[in-house]
Amino acid sequence: MDSALHVFMINHLLTFLCILSSSYLIFKCISWWFFFSNNSIVGAIKLPPGPPKWPIFGNLLQLGQLPHRDLAALCEKYGPLVYLRLGRVDAITTNDPDIIREILWQQDDVFASRPRTLAAEHLAYNCGDVALAPLGPKWKRLRRICMEHLLTTKRLESFAGHRSDEAQHLVRNVWASAQCGKEVNLRELLGAFSMNNVTRMLLGKQYFGVGSDAPQEAVEFMHITHELFWLLGLIYLGDYLPIWRWVDPFGCEKKMRQVEKKVDEFHTKIIEQHRVSKENQDGGEMDFVDVLLSLPGEDGKEHMDDIEIKALIQDMIAAATDTSAVTNEWAMAEVIKHPHVLKRAQQELDSIVGPNRMVQETDLAHLNYLRCIVRETFRMHPAGPFLIPHESTRATTINGYYIPERTRVFINTHGLGRNTAIWDDVDRFEPERHWAADGSRVEISHGADFKILPFSAGKRKCPGAPLGVTLVLTALARLLHAFDWAPAAGLRPEDVDTSEVYGMTMPKARPLIAIARPRLAAHLYH
Numbered sequence: 001m002d003s004a005l006h007v008f009m010i011n012h013l014l015t016f017l018c019i020l021s022s023s024y025l026i027f028k029c030i031s032w033w034f035f036f037s038n039n040s041i042v043g044a045i046k047l048p049p050g051p052p053k054w055p056i057f058g059n060l061l062q063l064g065q066l067p068h069r070d071l072a073a074l075c076e077k078y079g080p081l082v083y084l085r086l087g088r089v090d091a092i093t094t095n096d097p098d099i100i101r102e103i104l105w106q107q108d109d110v111f112a113s114r115p116r117t118l119a120a121e122h123l124a125y126n127c128g129d130v131a132l133a134p135l136g137p138k139w140k141r142l143r144r145i146c147m148e149h150l151l152t153t154k155r156l157e158s159f160a161g162h163r164s165d166e167a168q169h170l171v172r173n174v175w176a177s178a179q180c181g182k183e184v185n186l187r188e189l190l191g192a193f194s195m196n197n198v199t200r201m202l203l204g205k206q207y208f209g210v211g212s213d214a215p216q217e218a219v220e221f222m223h224i225t226h227e228l229f230w231l232l233g234l235i236y237l238g239d240y241l242p243i244w245r246w247v248d249p250f251g252c253e254k255k256m257r258q259v260e261k262k263v264d265e266f267h268t269k270i271i272e273q274h275r276v277s278k279e280n281q282d283g284g285e286m287d288f289v290d291v292l293l294s295l296p297g298e299d300g301k302e303h304m305d306d307i308e309i310k311a312l313i314q315d316m317i318a319a320a321t322d323t324s325a326v327t328n329e330w331a332m333a334e335v336i337k338h339p340h341v342l343k344r345a346q347q348e349l350d351s352i353v354g355p356n357r358m359v360q361e362t363d364l365a366h367l368n369y370l371r372c373i374v375r376e377t378f379r380m381h382p383a384g385p386f387l388i389p390h391e392s393t394r395a396t397t398i399n400g401y402y403i404p405e406r407t408r409v410f411i412n413t414h415g416l417g418r419n420t421a422i423w424d425d426v427d428r429f430e431p432e433r434h435w436a437a438d439g440s441r442v443e444i445s446h447g448a449d450f451k452i453l454p455f456s457a458g459k460r461k462c463p464g465a466p467l468g469v470t471l472v473l474t475a476l477a478r479l480l481h482a483f484d485w486a487p488a489a490g491l492r493p494e495d496v497d498t499s500e501v502y503g504m505t506m507p508k509a510r511p512l513i514a515i516a517r518p519r520l521a522a523h524l525y526h
């Protein structure tokens with residue numbers, strides 16, 4: 001009897017608690033909804049215009065599989081600067097060159113910080129790297145190390161031999177497929193080209209292809225890098241809705257912790273190996289890890305902290321590999337889709353390089369049409385659909401609109417390149433549009449007009465841009481000079497698919513498969 005009463009009372013208590021919490025939730029929703037819908041005026045200054053918001057979620061539910069396209073559509077509807085409420089986070093987005101210039105140049109001091117996201121905490125050593133760190137002395141110091149010790153012209157030149165080797169491997173691999181009539185998986189080959197270049201420079205190892213330094217380690221490395229990219233590219237709801245974080249229904253944060261552990265173990269092993277070979281004084285050339293191990297630490301310490309070294313290695317891997325591989329795949333897809341572009345690029349290569357040798361880095365500055373192809377690729381398919389999110393460090397105004405402190409900024413580079421107010425025929429791949437009337441060298445980075453923004457601008461601009469441009473131009477020049485290209489069997493050029501998937505970088509939805517036919521003398525491919 002006692003226990004029946006007990007169960008009865010517990011049932012009633014639970015029902016009562018359910019009703020109480022649901023009423024509280026409904027009340028909260030209504031009041032939040034009123035708060036958000038009426039909060040577009042702060043003091044006397046208005047927030048930028050934007051779409052209506054849902055209670056609690058704000059505008060989160062308006063983002064689909066391709067958020068860069070959703071946000072560009074909002075700019076089309078509400079104007080060049082749009083305000084969004086993403087859960088509990090204030091956000092703005094733009095695809096307009098003047099607003100972007102204001103954010104990245106005129107107000108660089110206000111907008112050069114980064115939001116603290118869970119991915120940055122778990123996968124970038126608690127925001128202790130360069131790319132995801134908030135503005136502050138730590139970011140400044142690590143960025144200076146990148147600029148003054150790792151990515152200097154002199155050091156990059158010292159790796160020119162490796163880059164040339166890797167370009168020759170690329171050509172040889174395509175040639176081998178062509179010889180046995182096999183189609184070429186350009187995603188795989190261009191991925192290996194970027195990865196090998198980066199790992200040789202960073203870790204002193206060549207992971208892919210015949211003669212890989214450590215095949216097992218290469219598989220491990222590739223696996224970790226893929227998981228890392230996937231998690232970094234995620235729009236994780238836990239960053240916007242704290243309740244999501246508590247529940248973590250898809251186990252994302254758990255996955256982040258697992259990857260964090262694996263990545264850390266991998267980096268620890270790399271550092272240990274470098275320490276051992278330093279002790280053995282095998283005296284080879286210095287890769288990036290050797291350089292970092294030789295630098296003094298903060299506050300008079302003899303060496304840099306291991307965590308700082310790991311965070312920097314992590315950044316270089318994440319920032320350097322996928323960006324150039326994705327860009328190269330897009331460029332090849334567009335060139336194969338447009339045979340007249342291929343023909344014109346080959347005419348240029350034949351006249352500047354000729355048929356008796358392979359392209360060298362010194363040729364790249366003279367290949368103006370190829371440079372137009374790369375610029376046009378960045379316009380239509382920027383490596384990332386957005387810049388890495390920026391965050392305001394204090395309240396400010398843009399175009400007379402109020403922007404609160406800690407507003408997250410989504411600069412839509414995909415939307416910028418397809419903005420019909422500044423570009424004609426936005427969906428047509430037309431490298432000629434970048435040709436300088438006076439025939440001067442075509443610059444691949446942005447100009448004062450901010451009409452494309454492949455490497456960003458201001459304090460957070462990409463410190464690896466010169467290396468990125470070299471990797472992209474080298475691979476393309478070699479592939480277009482050494483081979484004729486056609487789409488995979490059964491496809492016409494116009495059938496080459498150019499749909500994208502969203503992520504930190506924005507790859508083609510499907511890998512590019514194509515047919516190559518050598519066009520130079522056989523001995524040049526060996």
Ligand code: HEM
Binds near residue numbers: 130389460462465
């Ligand atoms: C085609 C190749 C590349 C492209 C398109 C590219 C593009 C970008 C973009 C758009 C950003 C974000 C800037 C912002 O948020 O305002 C960035 C940041 C960064 N990139 Fe690159 N990048 C490339 C290659 C590289 C390479 C080769 C390295 C280094 C080896 C590198 C290192 C970095 C770093 C460290 C940052 C963070 C900068 C900071 O937050 O201070 N990138 N890159």
